[in-house]
Amino acid sequence: MIKVAVIGGSGYTGAILAKLIAQHNELCLSGLYVSAGSADKGKALSSLYPELMGQVDQPLLPLTDAALAAIDADAVCLATEHHVSAQLAPTLLEHGCKVFDLSGGHRFADAAVFPQFYGFDHPAPQLLTDAVYGLAEWAQASLAQAALIAVPGCYPTASLLALKPLKQKGLISEQGVPVINAVSGVSGAGRKASLISSFCNVSLTPYGVLGHRHQPEIETQLDHPVVFTPHLGAFKRGILATVTVPVAPGTTEADVAAAYACYDASSKVYQLPAGQWPKIDDVAGSDRCLLGWKLDSERQVLVVASAIDNLMKGAASQALQCILIRFGIEGAL
Numbered sequence: 535m536i537k538v539a540v541i542g543g544s545g546y547t548g549a550i551l552a553k554l555i556a557q558h559n560e561l562c563l564s565g566l567y568v569s570a571g572s573a574d575k576g577k578a579l580s581s582l583y584p585e586l587m588g589q590v591d592q593p594l595l596p597l598t599d600a601a602l603a604a605i606d607a608d609a610v611c612l613a614t615e616h617h618v619s620a621q622l623a624p625t626l627l628e629h630g631c632k633v634f635d636l637s638g639g640h641r642f643a644d645a646a647v648f649p650q651f652y653g654f655d656h657p658a659p660q661l662l663t664d665a666v667y668g669l670a671e672w673a674q675a676s677l678a679q680a681a682l683i684a685v686p687g688c689y690p691t692a693s694l695l696a697l698k699p700l701k702q703k704g705l706i707s708e709q710g711v712p713v714i715n716a717v718s719g720v721s722g723a724g725r726k727a728s729l730i731s732s733f734c735n736v737s738l739t740p741y742g743v744l745g746h747r748h749q750p751e752i753e754t755q756l757d758h759p760v761v762f763t764p765h766l767g768a769f770k771r772g773i774l775a776t777v778t779v780p781v782a783p784g785t786t787e788a789d790v791a792a793a794y795a796c797y798d799a800s801s802k803v804y805q806l807p808a809g810q811w812p813k814i815d816d817v818a819g820s821d822r823c824l825l826g827w828k829l830d831s832e833r834q835v836l837v838v839a840s841a842i843d844n845l846m847k848g849a850a851s852q853a854l855q856c857i858l859i860r861f862g863i864e865g866a867l
């Protein structure tokens with residue numbers, strides 16, 4: 535049994551991850567933590583999320599010292615804000631735990647990205663070059679050895695699963711810039727009440743235009759420039775990323791199909807039959823990514839639509855995949 539603690543256990547991603555860990559027969563939940571001053575400390579997780587009654591009734595413990603979470607844990611998951619994860623990770627690693635960070639606190643090797651896109655100076659820049667970016671389908675070998683795993687962002691997961699097979703096969707025009715328009719449900723903003731995510735305020739609108747922190751994350755992991763525009767939509771869960779890709783001259787449908795054949799039957803990525811497009815409702819609550827695409831070979835343009843659940847493949851279920859790969863447990867892919 536691998537013992538896993540979750541810090542940020544009362545949040546949207548942390549609660550789902552706690553459930554996935556509790557359900558897995560080779561993992562057990564060693565502790566669930568919230569901040570030392572949390573209004574929820576001492577409460578059972580299932581009192582916040584009644585659908586978890588009988589599944590995760592453990593109490594949310596106040597994290598007065600990061601080392602507490604390391605007690606009796608092989609792994610610790612950080613479902614906390616970026617700067618909180620960055621502060622907690624060094625102590626957990628010093629105590630010998632494998633750390634799975636769901637935030638953006640360790641997704642860049644270059645510490646200079648943090649003040650620019652995250653608004654803080656990284657407290658442990660020496661850890662960044664060894665952190666493994668856990669896009670599960672693309673990082674199996676490096677995950678198997680990693681101590682610190684940066685679980686990818688939700689929009690980057692949807693975008694990179696669509697774009698990386700094309701890049702790998704040289705199908706993205708060298709001079710061209712893929713354009714990603716992605717819509718997220720409101721749970722992407724987390725559980726805390728805010729005007730931005732209040733029911734009457736949410737409609738459908740772009741935000742973070744030409745400045746969202748996921749643009750450099752996608753570009754770094756793809757090794758290609760992109761234009762990324764996120765949108766907030768009036769639904770709870772899911773992301774639909776529609777990606778317009780300028781393709782290399784001569785690219786055929788057979789080339790695109792061959793590129794996506796990298797996702798075999800055991801992966802969490804599924805291609806829809808030609809002419810079918812993914813819908814948010816097809817992925818909400820699931821650990822899968824659905825892809826649909828169409829090529830205009832005359833105009834050398836490919837449109838790919840990629841749908842995931844932001845809280846699952848975009849966060850918690852991808853973290854679970856990373857844990858399973860890291861500890862050599864079957865069923866990750």
Ligand SMILES: NC(=O)C1=CN([C@@H]2O[C@H](COP(=O)(O)OP(=O)(O)OC[C@H]3O[C@@H](n4cnc5c(N)ncnc54)[C@H](OP(=O)(O)O)[C@@H]3O)[C@@H](O)[C@H]2O)C=CC1
Pocket residue numbers: 541542543544545546547548567568569570571572573574597612613614615616618636637638686687688721722723724725726844845848849
């Ligand atoms: N929501 C999403 O779709 C996705 C989120 N992520 C990332 O995952 C992380 C978690 O996101 P999400 O679940 O949405 O966030 P939430 O706001 O829903 O939850 C945050 C959790 O962190 C706890 N917390 C806050 N401060 C501390 C602290 N100092 N020590 C310990 N626990 C603390 C909160 O409890 P309390 O405040 O009561 O202490 C709460 O349990 C974020 O970094 C987010 O960017 C990544 C991909 C997708």
Ligand SMILES: CC(=O)N[C@@H](CCC(=O)OP(=O)(O)O)C(=O)O
Pocket residue numbers: 636637638686687688689718719720721722723724742764766
């Ligand atoms: C709808 C919404 O607000 N989405 C969040 C992205 C989700 C997230 O938490 O970002 P990370 O993957 O970087 O952790 C945002 O745009 O900031």
